[in-house]
Structure formats: C-alpha cells, structure tokens
Amino acid sequence: MAGHGRQHAVDSGITRRRFLTGAGVAAGALLLPSWRTAAAAAPGNAIADGDHVPALVIGSGYGGAVAALRLTQAGIATHIVEMGQSWTAPGSDGKVFSSLLKPDGRSYWFRTRTDQPVGYFLGVDANKNIDRYAGVLDSEAFAHTRVYQGRGVGGGSLVNGGMAVTPKRAYFEEILPSVNADEMYGTYFPRANAALGVNSIDTSWFESTKWYKFARVGRDSAQAAGFGTTFVPNVYDFGYMKQEDAGTKPKSALAQEVIYGNNYGKRSLDKTYLAAAAATGRLTISPLHTVTGVAPAAGGGYTVEMTQIDTAGNTVARKTVTADRVFFAAGSVGTPKLLVAMKAQGRLPNLPDAVGAGWGNNGNVMVARANHVWDTTGADQSTIPAMGIDNWSDPNGPVFAEIAPFPAGTELWVSLYLAITKNPNRGTFTFNSGTGKVDLSWQSSWTQPSIDAAKRVFDKINSKAVTVYRSDMFGVNKVWGDDFVYHPLGGCVLGKATDGYGRLPGHPGLYVIDGSLVPGSTGVNPFVTITALAERNIEKIIKTDLA
Numbered sequence: 001m002a003g004h005g006r007q008h009a010v011d012s013g014i015t016r017r018r019f020l021t022g023a024g025v026a027a028g029a030l031l032l033p034s035w036r037t038a039a040a041a042a043p044g045n046a047i048a049d050g051d052h053v054p055a056l057v058i059g060s061g062y063g064g065a066v067a068a069l070r071l072t073q074a075g076i077a078t079h080i081v082e083m084g085q086s087w088t089a090p091g092s093d094g095k096v097f098s099s100l101l102k103p104d105g106r107s108y109w110f111r112t113r114t115d116q117p118v119g120y121f122l123g124v125d126a127n128k129n130i131d132r133y134a135g136v137l138d139s140e141a142f143a144h145t146r147v148y149q150g151r152g153v154g155g156g157s158l159v160n161g162g163m164a165v166t167p168k169r170a171y172f173e174e175i176l177p178s179v180n181a182d183e184m185y186g187t188y189f190p191r192a193n194a195a196l197g198v199n200s201i202d203t204s205w206f207e208s209t210k211w212y213k214f215a216r217v218g219r220d221s222a223q224a225a226g227f228g229t230t231f232v233p234n235v236y237d238f239g240y241m242k243q244e245d246a247g248t249k250p251k252s253a254l255a256q257e258v259i260y261g262n263n264y265g266k267r268s269l270d271k272t273y274l275a276a277a278a279a280t281g282r283l284t285i286s287p288l289h290t291v292t293g294v295a296p297a298a299g300g301g302y303t304v305e306m307t308q309i310d311t312a313g314n315t316v317a318r319k320t321v322t323a324d325r326v327f328f329a330a331g332s333v334g335t336p337k338l339l340v341a342m343k344a345q346g347r348l349p350n351l352p353d354a355v356g357a358g359w360g361n362n363g364n365v366m367v368a369r370a371n372h373v374w375d376t377t378g379a380d381q382s383t384i385p386a387m388g389i390d391n392w393s394d395p396n397g398p399v400f401a402e403i404a405p406f407p408a409g410t411e412l413w414v415s416l417y418l419a420i421t422k423n424p425n426r427g428t429f430t431f432n433s434g435t436g437k438v439d440l441s442w443q444s445s446w447t448q449p450s451i452d453a454a455k456r457v458f459d460k461i462n463s464k465a466v467t468v469y470r471s472d473m474f475g476v477n478k479v480w481g482d483d484f485v486y487h488p489l490g491g492c493v494l495g496k497a498t499d500g501y502g503r504l505p506g507h508p509g510l511y512v513i514d515g516s517l518v519p520g521s522t523g524v525n526p527f528v529t530i531t532a533l534a535e536r537n538i539e540k541i542i543k544t545d546l547a
C-alpha cells in the first residue's frame with residue numbers, strides 16, 4: 001500500500017487540554033454556511049484521554065455535520081469523533097480517492113477483496129483483490145443483508161451519488177405525522193438544500209451530451225411505457241462537470257469516480273457543513289476514533305469510550321473522555337448498534353425498548369435491463385445520476401427509480417436502476433450476548449414487496465421495448481439486487497425511541513440526530529430528509545436545552 005500509509009497530522013501533538021464553551025453566540029449564528037467560500041474542514045487536534053468537552057458528536061455524516069455547525073455557531077465548543085479517516089491527503093497516484101474501475105485499498109473499509117454492489121458481469125465475479133486499509137466505503141454484513149456506508153470525515157457524503165431529493169410532502173406527513181410539515185417545507189428543507197449546495201443540471205446540456213445518453217435512453221423507454229420521469233437535483237457541481245467535459249478541469253464524475261469517493265466536483269459535507277463549522281474555530285475532529293461506550297459520568301454528563309486505530313487497523317490508543325452532551329450521529333446502523341449494546345449492558349439502563357426497532361431499507365432494490373444492440377447507452381457515462389422514474393402515485397406499489405449509470409468505459413447496452421419502494425417490513429437490532437455483537441433481524445424474504453413494486457414498472461418497460469432483465473449482474477441467474485442496501489433508515493425512530501426532537505428519554509443530554517430517526521422509509525434518496533430533520537431538531541435543542 002505504498003503511498004497510502006498516511007498518518008494523520010492530528011495524531012501528533014496530542015495534548016491534554018480542556019475544551020471551553022466559546023463566549024456568547026457567534027454573530028450570524030444560524031445563518032447558512034456558504035459552500036462557495038468555505039475551505040475543506042480541517043480535523044484539528046485529536047481528543048486526549050481524560051479530556052472534557054461540552055458537546056461530543058459521534059459520527060460526521062449528515063446528522064453529525066448539522067449538529068456540529070449549529071452548535072459551534074451557537075458558541076459551543078464541539079468535538080466530532082469519527083471512525084473513518086480524514087480524506088485530505090493524496091496517495092502515491094496524486095489522488096485522494098480511487099476510481100470505480102481501479103479500486104485499491106482506499107476503496108473499502110478493511111477488506112482484502114472489493115464487494116461491489118453490482119458484483120458480477122456475464123455471471124462472473126467482477127470483484128478485485130485489494131489491500132486491507134481504512135478505506136472509504138464499508139459493506140457491513142448482517143445475516144441477510146449488507147449495508148453500504150461511508151467511512152470518513154463526511155460520512156455517506158463521501159461515497160454517495162449526491163442525489164438531493166426533497167420527499168413528497170404527503171409521504172413525509174405519512175411517515176412522520178408528528179412533525180410540523182409547514183415548518184419542514186417552509187424552513188428546514190430550504191435551509192438544508194441551500195447549505196448542502198444542491199444544484200440542477202442544465203437541461204439542454206443533458207439533452208446533448210454523450211455523458212447522459214444512458215439517462216436519456218432510460219427516460220425514453222420509461223416514457224414510452226407510460227411512466228413519468230423527473231430531473232433529480234444533486235450536490236455534485238454540474239457547472240464543474242461541464243468544465244470536465246470541456247477538458248478545462250480534472251475529471252471526476254466523468255472519470256468513473258463516485259462510490260469510492262470523488263476527487264473533484266462533489267460538495268461533500270467536508271466542503272459544506274463541516275467546513276463552515278470549522279470556520280467558527282470551535283470545531284475539533286478526531287478521525288480514526290471509534291466510540292465503543294457511552295455511560296453516565298459520576299459528576300454529571302457522560303463518559304465516552306473510544307478506540308483509536310491507524311490506517312492499517314492497529315489499535316493506537318484507548319481513551320475515555322467526558323462530555324456534557326452527546327449527539328449520536330453514527331448513522332442508521334452505528335447509532336442503534338451502540339445504543340442497543342449500552343442498554344443491554346446496563347450502561348444506559350433507562351433507554352426505551354423502541355431503541356433498535358423500526359429499521360428499514362427505504363425499499364431499496366436494484367435491477368438491470370438488456371437493451372437492443374441499436375439502443376446504445378454509451379461507453380462514456382457520468383457517474384452522477386440526474387433522472388428518475390416517478391411512479392410513486394401507484395397505490396398498488398409506489399416506486400421512485402433512479403436511472404443509474406454503469407460507467408464501464410465501453411458500450412454494454414445496460415440500463416441500470418436503483419428503485420426506492422414502499423416496503424412495510426422493519427428489522428430490529430438486538431444485542432447478542434454470545435458474540436458480544438449486535439444482530440439485525442432483517443430477513444431475505446422481506447425484500448419481496450420491493451421486487452413486486454419494481455416489477456410493476458420494469459415488466460411494463462420491458463414489454464413495451466421488447467427487452468429483458470439481465471440476470472448476470474447481481475449473481476449467477478439473479479435478476480434483483482435485493483441483498484444489499486444504500487439507504488439504511490431508522491433503528492431509533494423519532495417520537496418512539498426518542499422524544500419529538502431526538503432527545504433520548506431517561507438520559508438527559510443524550511440526543512439522536514441522524515438517519516436512525518427516520519422510520520425506515522422516506523420515498524426518495526434520504527440525505528435531504530436527514531439533513532432537514534437534523535436542522536429542525538438542533539434548532540429546538542439549542543433554544544431549549546442549551547440556552
């Protein structure tokens with residue numbers, strides 16, 4: 001792994017110090033951060049054993065980044081503990097991240113072989129051997145599903161497709177009836193979209209460029225079968241993408257970069273929320289630190305235990321710190337896993353039984369169609385999706401399907417889709433005292449409602465276009481990519497495991513602020529929902545608990 005053995009600058013200069021609450025509320029607190037001017041978030045100094053912090057945030061994805069920005073803007077010194085690394089230093093190839101076609105150790109979180117979501121081609125395993133390293137994409141295995149998650153400062157924003165979709169209001173009201181939808185759609189969704197740097201593709205460029213032929217082919221076949229389609233906003237800078245196309249800027253979306261990180265063009269959280277939080281001077285981050293325990297501290301507040309590793313996975317240090325308030329933002333696997341273990345071990349004994357329950361996969365299922373020889377999708381494809389098929393209004397099986405690229409650098413006549421469906425099944429996390437690990441009760445058969453709904457769309461498209469499903473891309477003779485998930489949601493549901501704003505009952509000062517609050521489904525790609533809900537909750541918490 002020559003060139004990838006980066007050690008973090010933060011690992012040097014570890015000193016014992018106390019974090020003090022910043023004086024007063026910063027001018028401009030609660031203003032939107034400007035992704036246009038913000039520099040990338042710098043980690044600052046790692047936390048030291050015995051430190052005390054006013055606010056500790058576990059995880060640096062959407063929920064964690066919103067908490068960090070609004071807390072620091074309110075004058076509160078905030079420390080983020082993040083298990084992945086800070087993706088700032090280039091490897092020996094001069095790039096921070098590796099591409100889809102040439103994955104190396106940087107691509108996966110401690111694996112010796114890639115575990116590609118589309119893992120086969122022509123029925124042959126398409127995975128590659130890699131070095132074991134603290135890479136950016138984790139494929140976390142449970143008994144009957146694998147959950148893909150980002151690892152690093154920025155969480156899922158480092159690896160995701162950037163699709164920034166505000167959910168349909170009627171569906172939002174259905175899944176979270178206790179949340180005031182007027183406030184969400186009037187204030188918090190706009191605030192989230194602005195702070196994330198969401199933008200839209202130039203539609204005339206979309207219609208003409210070779211990079212989106214795959215999306216036009218997918219759209220045309222959907223429309224021919226009677227389905228509606230819609231452009232999908234994104235946090236990838238479409239202006240930058242045009243410059244990539246013109247050859248005036250280094251390529252990223254147009255160079256097969258996405259799920260193992262984008263070297264350029266994407267407004268990931270380290271360039272938006274976290275950069276703005278860092279600019280307050282009140283944010284510090286400890287990358288490569290994994291929180292393993294949280295319990296009430298003798299003198300008030302909470303002790304937080306963590307393990308620091310190096311990029312090879314060796315334990316460097318174990319630390320215990322104290323915090324007045326702890327925000328769980330470890331994602332819809334990380335947060336319920338920690339809380340369920342703490343409850344089972346009697347360390348957070350007052351947590352409600354609903355902690356760990358209500359986990360869903362946002363109805364995710366993938367599928368591919370084989371196009372006719374004359375219906376080419378293009379050898380050159382942007383990795384950033386820009387178009388979706390919207391059949392959500394079908395009462396017998398709502399579907400919102402992203403027309404996904406399959407950027408192989410050669411023509412493959414493949415149309416690929418990630419379908420989001422309304423799947424009623426929900427899993428529960430439980431602590432397994434035999435293994436000391438947390439299990440997830442999700443069953444393979446529980447994806448069937450998603451397949452049934454997706455079939456209502458893609459059977460019709462196939463029938464109209466006289467095409468067939470491909471059965472060689474998710475296994476041998478396997479049509480549906482139904483054994484993995486990109487959109488884990490729930491596990492600590494708002495108003496059930498927490499109060500109406502993410503406070504954990506029975507343990508004042510503990511909050512949940514990530515995707516685990518969303519009850520298993522949001523009908524579209526989820527990060528805008530997660531961000532907006534976090535904005536709503538942190539505003540309330542700062543006003544009432546931290547004033």
Ligand code: FAE
Binds near residue numbers: 063163
């Ligand atoms: P998340 O972003 O996962 O952040 C949690 C953070 O906590 C991570 O950085 C973890 O490393 C860290 N962590 C976990 N456990 C610990 C611990 N014990 N100690 C310290 N740190 C810890 O959570 N969504 C969209 O809306 N649009 C898309 O186009 C899209 N595409 C996707 C593509 C891929 C390949 C994947 C994997 C996901 C995609 N998603 C997409 C989903 C989206 O990224 C996800 O919903 C959010 O990232 C979840 O945000 P959270 O804040 O809940």
